[in-house]
Amino acid sequence: MPVQILMPALSPTMTEGNLSKWLKREGDKVKAGEAIAEIETDKATMEVEAVDEGILGKILVAEGTQGVAVNTPIAVLVEEGEEVGDLPTMDIPCVPQSKPEVSAPARMSEARQSEGKIIENRDILYAQGYVLEPPPFDESEFTEVRAMTVREALRDAMAEEMRTDDLVYLMGEEVAEYQGAYKVSQGLLDEFGPRRVIDTPITEHGFAGLAVGSAMNGLKPIVEFMTWNFGMQAMDHIINSAAKTLYMAGGQLGCPIVFRGPNGAASRVGAQHSQCFASWYAHIPGLKVVSPWSAADAKGLLKAAIRDPNPVIFLENEMMYGQSFEAPVNDNFVIPIGRAKIEREGNDVTIVAYSIMVGKALKAAEQLAEEGISAEVINLRTIRPLDRYTIIESVKKTNRIVSVEESWPFAGIGSEIAALCMEHAFDYLDAPVARVCAADVPLPYAANLEALALPQAEHIVEAVKKVCYAN
Amino acid sequence: MTSSKTKKKPKLRSISNTNPEPSAEEMKKLYREMLLIRRFEEKAGQLYGMGLIGGFCHLYIGQEAVVTGITSVQEKQDTVVTSYRDHAHMLACGMDANGIMAELTGRVTGYSRGKGGSMHMFSREKNFFGGHGIVGAQIPLGTGLAFSNKYKGTDRVCLTYFGDGAANQGQVFESFNMAELWKLPVVYVIENNQYAMGTSLARASAETHLYKRGASFNIPGEEVDGMDVLAVKEAGDRAVKWCRDGKGPIILEMKTYRYRGHSMSDPAKYRTKEEVESYKETRDPIARLMGRMNEAGIAEEDIKSIDNDVKKIVNESAQFAQDSPEPDSDELWTDVLVEMQ
Numbered sequence: 076m077p078v079q080i081l082m083p084a085l086s087p088t089m090t091e092g093n094l095s096k097w098l099k100r101e102g103d104k105v106k107a108g109e110a111i112a113e114i115e116t117d118k119a120t121m122e123v124e125a126v127d128e129g130i131l132g133k134i135l136v137a138e139g140t141q142g143v144a145v146n147t148p149i150a151v152l153v154e155e156g157e158e159v160g161d162l163p164t165m166d167i168p169c170v171p172q173s174k175p176e177v178s179a180p181a182r183m184s185e186a187r188q189s190e191g192k193i194i195e196n197r198d199i200l201y202a203q204g205y206v207l208e209p210p211p212f213d214e215s216e217f218t219e220v221r222a223m224t225v226r227e228a229l230r231d232a233m234a235e236e237m238r239t240d241d242l243v244y245l246m247g248e249e250v251a252e253y254q255g256a257y258k259v260s261q262g263l264l265d266e267f268g269p270r271r272v273i274d275t276p277i278t279e280h281g282f283a284g285l286a287v288g289s290a291m292n293g294l295k296p297i298v299e300f301m302t303w304n305f306g307m308q309a310m311d312h313i314i315n316s317a318a319k320t321l322y323m324a325g326g327q328l329g330c331p332i333v334f335r336g337p338n339g340a341a342s343r344v345g346a347q348h349s350q351c352f353a354s355w356y357a358h359i360p361g362l363k364v365v366s367p368w369s370a371a372d373a374k375g376l377l378k379a380a381i382r383d384p385n386p387v388i389f390l391e392n393e394m395m396y397g398q399s400f401e402a403p404v405n406d407n408f409v410i411p412i413g414r415a416k417i418e419r420e421g422n423d424v425t426i427v428a429y430s431i432m433v434g435k436a437l438k439a440a441e442q443l444a445e446e447g448i449s450a451e452v453i454n455l456r457t458i459r460p461l462d463r464y465t466i467i468e469s470v471k472k473t474n475r476i477v478s479v480e481e482s483w484p485f486a487g488i489g490s491e492i493a494a495l496c497m498e499h500a501f502d503y504l505d506a507p508v509a510r511v512c513a514a515d516v517p518l519p520y521a522a523n524l525e526a527l528a529l530p531q532a533e534h535i536v537e538a539v540k541k542v543c544y545a546n
Numbered sequence: 547m548t549s550s551k552t553k554k555k556p557k558l559r560s561i562s563n564t565n566p567e568p569s570a571e572e573m574k575k576l577y578r579e580m581l582l583i584r585r586f587e588e589k590a591g592q593l594y595g596m597g598l599i600g601g602f603c604h605l606y607i608g609q610e611a612v613v614t615g616i617t618s619v620q621e622k623q624d625t626v627v628t629s630y631r632d633h634a635h636m637l638a639c640g641m642d643a644n645g646i647m648a649e650l651t652g653r654v655t656g657y658s659r660g661k662g663g664s665m666h667m668f669s670r671e672k673n674f675f676g677g678h679g680i681v682g683a684q685i686p687l688g689t690g691l692a693f694s695n696k697y698k699g700t701d702r703v704c705l706t707y708f709g710d711g712a713a714n715q716g717q718v719f720e721s722f723n724m725a726e727l728w729k730l731p732v733v734y735v736i737e738n739n740q741y742a743m744g745t746s747l748a749r750a751s752a753e754t755h756l757y758k759r760g761a762s763f764n765i766p767g768e769e770v771d772g773m774d775v776l777a778v779k780e781a782g783d784r785a786v787k788w789c790r791d792g793k794g795p796i797i798l799e800m801k802t803y804r805y806r807g808h809s810m811s812d813p814a815k816y817r818t819k820e821e822v823e824s825y826k827e828t829r830d831p832i833a834r835l836m837g838r839m840n841e842a843g844i845a846e847e848d849i850k851s852i853d854n855d856v857k858k859i860v861n862e863s864a865q866f867a868q869d870s871p872e873p874d875s876d877e878l879w880t881d882v883l884v885e886m887q
Contacts, residue, residue, distance in 0.1 A: 083595025086811035107588060108607070108805075119813030126592040146596055198883040244697070270697070276727070281686050281720025288690020291675055292625060294697060315680050316687060323666035325659035326881035328675070360882050384884035 077157065078127055079148040082114070082136070085121055092116045094140045094149060099131045105152070112138075112149070129154050197413070198460070202360065206463040206499055209414035214371075217403035226396040228370035229259050229335075232377035233297060235406050237267055240295065243381055244271040246286055247299030247336075256301045257337065257396055283309030283334070287316045290332040290386075297381060300336035303352050303390065309334075317386040318361030333380045335389035338366070339430065339481045340529055342394065346517035351482035353429065356388040357459040357491070363412055364458040366390040368433035370400035372456055375410030383412060390458075392431045415462035417469070421451035424539050425469040427492055428479040429455040432530060436479050439535035448543055458488060466492065467499050474505040475542040479535055484512040506542040511535050568776060573839050576618060576775050578852045580610035580832050583634040585860045586643060587806075590633065590650055593864060594810045599650045603664050606634035608805035611831035612737050613638045615778025616705060616798075619786050625695065627675040627688040628707035630665035631737075635707065639672040647863035653870035660873040661881065682715030684708060685734070689721040692732035692795075703731045703789040711742025713756050722763040722795070731789035733782070734760075736799045737772065743808040744816040757799035765795050772800030773829040776838070803829065 082092065096113040105111055110122035111131065132153035136143055143149065200207055223231070237243045244267075249256045251264040251274040264272040275282040279300060286296040300306040306313070313334060321329040340349035357364045363385055367373040373391070380387040402408075418433060419440050428436040433454045440450040451469050455462065470476050476496055478489035489510035496508050514528040540546050568576075587605040594603045606613075609631075617638040620626075628635045636646050641657065649656025649667050657667040665679040675691055678684040688706025695702040712718065713736055725732050736756045740747050747754050757767030766788075770781040778800065785796045803825045807814045814822075839849065 081596055083592075084597050085595075087597075087600045107585070119811070119815075121807075121813050123595075124588070124591070126588050196885050198885060199879045202879055202882055276720070276723055278720035278723065280717050281689075281724060284683065284686025284717060285690035285693055285721065285724060288627070288675070288687035289694040289697065290690075291687065292691050292694040294694045311680060311683060312686065316678070316683055320668075320676070321884065322881045323658055323662040324668040324676070324881075325657065325661050327658070327670050328668045329884050331884075363883070 076154075077132060078129065078152045080111070080123070080125070080150040080152055082143045082145050082147045082149050083123055084145045085114075085116055085119060089116055089145060091142050091144045094136050094138055094143050095120065097134060097138045098122070101131055101134055103131050105129060105131055114143075123149075125152065127152060132157070201413075201460045204498075206467055208464050209462045210411035212411050212414055214416075217405050217408050219404050220401040221404055222399050223370045223402050224397055224399050225367070225370050225373045225391070226257070226259055226261075228374035228402055229377055229391065230261055230263065232374045232381070233260070234263060234266060236378055236381040237263070237271060241271075242293065243295045243297065244273065245297045245299065246273040246275055246282060248275055248277055248301050250274060250299050255299070257393060259396065260299070279305050279308040280312065284312040284316060286332060287312050287330055290317070290330045291320065291328055295331045295381065297333045297335060300334065302341075302348060302393070303336050303338040304348050304350055306334065306336065306352070313356070313362075313386070313388070314359055318359050321385075322361060329384055330386050331384045333377070333387045333389055335377070335380075336391060337393040337396070338390035339392050340394075340513075340518055340525070343520060343522065343525060345520045349518040351390075351480065351513070352388075353390055353458050353480065353482055354487045354491070357461075357488065362386055362388055362459065364388045364390065365412060365456065366430045366458055367456065368395065368430055368454050369402070370398075371402040371408070372410065372416075372454070374402055375408045376412070376456060378409045379412050382409065387412070390430060394431055410456065412457050413460045413462060415456055415465040416454045417451060417465065418454045419450070419452040421449040421473065423449045423473055424475040424477060424543055425451045425453060425466070425473045426477050426479060426535060426539065427453045427455060427466055429458060429488070430481065432479045432481055435530065435532045436535055438532040439539065442532065442536055443539055446545075448539060448545060450539060455488075461491065461495070463495055463499070466495060470496055470500045471503045474503055475539075476504075477509045477511060477535065477538045477542060479511040479530055481513055481530060483515050484510055485515065487512055506544065509538040509542050511538050568779075568838075570839075570842055570844050572618075573835060573842065574844065574848065574852060576614055576779070577832070577835050577839060577849070578856065579614040579617070579638060580775065580835065581852065581856045582643070582859065583610045583614065583637055584832060585856050586637060586647070586863070587633060589860045589864050590647070591806070591810065593647075593651065593867070598868060599664070600652065601663055602630065603650070603810045604631040604808065605806045605810070606631055606804070608825065608830075609737060609739055609772070609802045610634065611775035611778050611835075612735065612772045612800045612802050613707070615775045616733075616735055616782040618779050619783040620703065620705060623673065623700070623702045624786070625673045625675060625688075625691040625702060625704045626707075627684045627691060627704065628677065629681065629684055629709060629712065630677070630679045631709070632665065632667065632677045636667060636669070636672075636674055636677075639669065639674045641667075641669050641672050641674060643859050643863040644866040647867035648870045651867040651870075652872065653867060654873040654877070655866065655870040659877060661877065682708065682712040682717050685712065685715070685718050685721045688734075689725050689730060689732055692725065692730040693728065695731055696728075701731070701790050703733060703786050705733050705735060707735045707737055709742065710736065710738040710740065710747050710756060711745070711750070713738075713759060714742075714751060718759070719763075722760055722765055725795040726760070726763045726765050729792065729794035731792070732795045733785045733789055734765075734795060734797045736797065737802055738799055739802050739804045741804070741808070741816065744812070744814075746816065755799070757797055760795070760797045765797055767797035767799060769799045769801060772802035773825075773831045773834065775831055775835055
C-alpha cells in the first residue's frame with residue numbers, strides 16, 4: 076500500500092518550513108533511514124529520512140517550495156510493482172488538539188472536611204488547596220515521659236526504627252566512627268555495625284544520589300548532612316531524583332528516604348554556614364518537610380519520617396541539640412506528619428513558629444501575658460504539608476496572626492501563611508498578617524550584628540503589639 | 547583481567563576482540579534486538595516529525611550494539627539505569643514496545659501513564675530504573691542501586707550507562723570513589739558516541755580515553771568496539787562476571803556513534819556528512835552482524851522473518867500509541883506522594 080511521507084516538524088514549536096531540496100528523484104529506490112530531502116526552518120537545515128523502504132513514487136511538493144505546513148504530504152512511497160495510481164485519501168494522524176480539562180480548579184474550601192466525609196486521599200486534597208483537619212493524634216495517651224536532649228531523642232528515634240527494620244540505614248559524613256559531627260548518631264555504629272551506619276567521603280552530591288538510588292530499589296536510607304548548607308550540593312538529587320520520580324514513573328517507583336541535619340543559624344559561623352532551607356524545600360511537590368522543636372517533636376517526627384514512603388526533609392537545629400525536654404519513652408510515639416501542635420492556648424493573637432523559633436515565641440507569649448495579651452502559640456512541626464486547618468481555626472478565634480521564622484522574608488514560610496490567611500480567613504482578620512523573619516542580608520559574623528539579624532523574642536512581642544494595636 | 551599498560555593496579559587495556567564464535571541462534575537474537583531498536587527509533591522519529599511526540603526525543607540509531615551486547619550477558623535480576631537516550635535500554639530490558647511508544651505520545655497506556663515522556667520511564671518488573679533527564683544524575687543512582695544489591699546480600703549487578711558528555715560530571719568521580727571504596731557491583735558503561743550534544747570529545751575532555759577515568763580510583767577499564775555487538779558481548783560478559791565475583795566496579799568505554807542529531811531538533815553542523823556516512827557504510831553494527839550471519843549460512847528467510855516480526859511490533863506500537871487515550875484529567879493530581887493511610 077502506498078505510504079505518504081509528511082512534512083516533518085524539527086521541533087515542537089515548528090509549524091512550517093521550506094522544502095529546499097529533493098535528494099531522490101521519482102522512481103528511485105530508498106531504504107529505511109536514507110535521506111530523501113532537505114528541509115529548512117529559520118534555525119536549521121535538516122534531512123528527511125525515509126522510514127520504510129520502497130520506491131519514491133511521486134513527489135507532491137516541488138523543491139524550493141516555501142512555507143510548507145507540518146504534516147503536509149510531500150511525497151508518496153510505493154512498493155515495487157505498485158502504482159501511485161489513484162491514491163486513497165489517507166488519514167493523516169493529527170496532533171491531539173484537546174484542551175486540558177481541569178477537573179477541579181484549586182478549590183478554596185472552608186475548613187471542615189471531616190463532617191461525615193471520608194478523606195480519601197489527603198495528599199491530593201492538599202495539593203488542590205483544601206483545608207483539611209490534620210491526621211488524628213492524641214498525645215495525652217503517652218503519659219510515661221523522661222527528660223532527654225533533642226540529640227538523644229533523634230538518636231533514639233533512629234535506633235528504634237533500625238531495630239525493627241533492616242532496610243533502614245544511616246549514611247553521612249562522620250556518622251559512624253566519629254559518632255556524628257554533633258554526636259547525634261552516638262552509639263549507633265556499636266549497635267548496628269558498619270553495614271548500616273556508614274561513613275561517607277565528603278561528597279554530598281554523590282552520596283545523596285547513591286542513597287536515592289538505593290531507596291528506589293527498596294532500601295530506606297537516612298542521609299545525614301553535617302549541616303543543611305552542604306545539602307545544597309545535593310539539591311539536584313533531592314529534587315530531580317528523589318521528589319519527582321514517583322510522579323514521572325506514574326506511581327511505579329518511589330523514594331522512601333530521609334534527609335536530615337542541622338538547619339538555620341548556629342552561632343557565629345558566618346553566612347555560608349547559617350541558612351534556613353524550609354521554604355526552599357517546601358516549594359517542591361513530592362517532598363515532605365518537617366522541622367522539630369522539642370525532644371518529643373524530634374523523636375516522634377523522625378520516627379514518622381523514617382516510616383514514611385516518601386522523601387522527607389528533616390530540618391533540625393544545632394542550637395537545640397543540647398536542650399532538654401520531657402519526652403515520651405514509648406516506642407509507638409510517632410507524630411503524624413502534617414499535624415501542628417498548639418503549645419500554648421490563647422485568645423488575643425496567634426503566633427505561628429517552627430524549630431528554634433517556637434521557644435522564642437513561647438518566651439514572647441509569657442512576656443505578653445504579663446502585659447495582658449493572651450497569645451496562642453502554634454508549633455508547626457511540619458512545614459509541608461502545612462497544617463492549614465489548625466492555623467485557620469486559631470485565627471478564627473484570635474483574629475490576629477504573627478508568623479515567626481529564622482529564614483528570610485521573601486517567599487518565606489510567613490509569606491505562605493499570609494497567603495493562607497488571605498485565602499481562607501480574610502473575613503476573620505482584624506489586622507494585617509505580620510511576619511517576623513531574619514534580616515534580608517547574608518548572616519554576619521560579628522556578635523552584635525548576628526543578634527540584630529536574627530529574630531528575637533522582643534521582635535515577636537513588638538509584632539504582636541502591632542497587630543493588636545496595643546502600642 | 548590481564549594487564550598490558552601498567553604493572554600495578556589499575557589494570558587498563560584497549561580491547562582486542564577475540565572473535566568468539568557465536569551460535570546461529572545467538573546471532574539471530576542479537577540481530578532481532580538491534581533491528582527492533584533501530585526500527586522503533588526510526589518510527590519514533592517519524593511520529594515526532596508528525597507532531598505526535600513532543601518535547602525532547604533522543605534517538606539511539608547507530609549505537610544499537612552497545613545495549614544489545616551488554617543486555618545479552620546480564621541476568622534478569624540485574625538492575626539497569628541510564629540517561630535520557632533510553633528507548634533502546636527499555637526495549638533491550640524486555641519492556642513492551644507499545645508501552646514505550648505510548649509514553650512517547652503522552653498517552654495513559656504509556657509506562658508512566660503519560661506523565662514521564664521520552665526521558666522518564668521506569669519498570670519495577672524489569673528492574674529498569676530510568677530514564678533520567680539530568681546529565682550524569684544516573685551515575686550516583688546506579689551506584690546506589692548497586693549498593694542496595696550488595697546491602698540485600700544478593701549477587702545482582704547494576705549496569706549504569708552514561709555518555710561521553712556525562713563522563714565529565716563531578717558526580718561521576720564521587721561515585722567512582724565510593725563504588726571502589728565499598729566494592730559495589732556496578733558496571734559503568736560509557737557510551738562514547740563522540741559528541742556531547744554538539745561538542746566533540748576532544749573539545750571537552752582533557753583525557754579522551756575515557757576507560758582510564760577510573761585510574762585514580764583503582765577501577766579497571768577497557769575500551770571496546772561499541773559498533774561490534776559481539777565484541778560488546780564479550781567485554782560485557784567479563785565485566786559482569788568481575789562484579790558478580792565481588793571485585794567491585796569496572797568501566798567499559800564503548801566507542802560508538804550516533805547517526806542522528808543529539809535530539810530531534812539538532813541540525814548536526816558540528817560534524818561532516820562524510821563522517822556520518824563513513825560510519826553508516828563501514829561500521830554499522832547491524833550490517834556487520836549481518837555479515838557474520840551470512841558467513842554462518844543463516845537462511846535468508848530466517849532473517850526476513852525477523853524483519854517482518856520487528857516491523858509488525860513497531861507498526862503496532864505506533865498504532866497503539868496513537869489510538870490510546872490521553873491521561874484522564876484526574877491524573878494531574880495522582881502520584882505526587884505515596885498515599886498514607
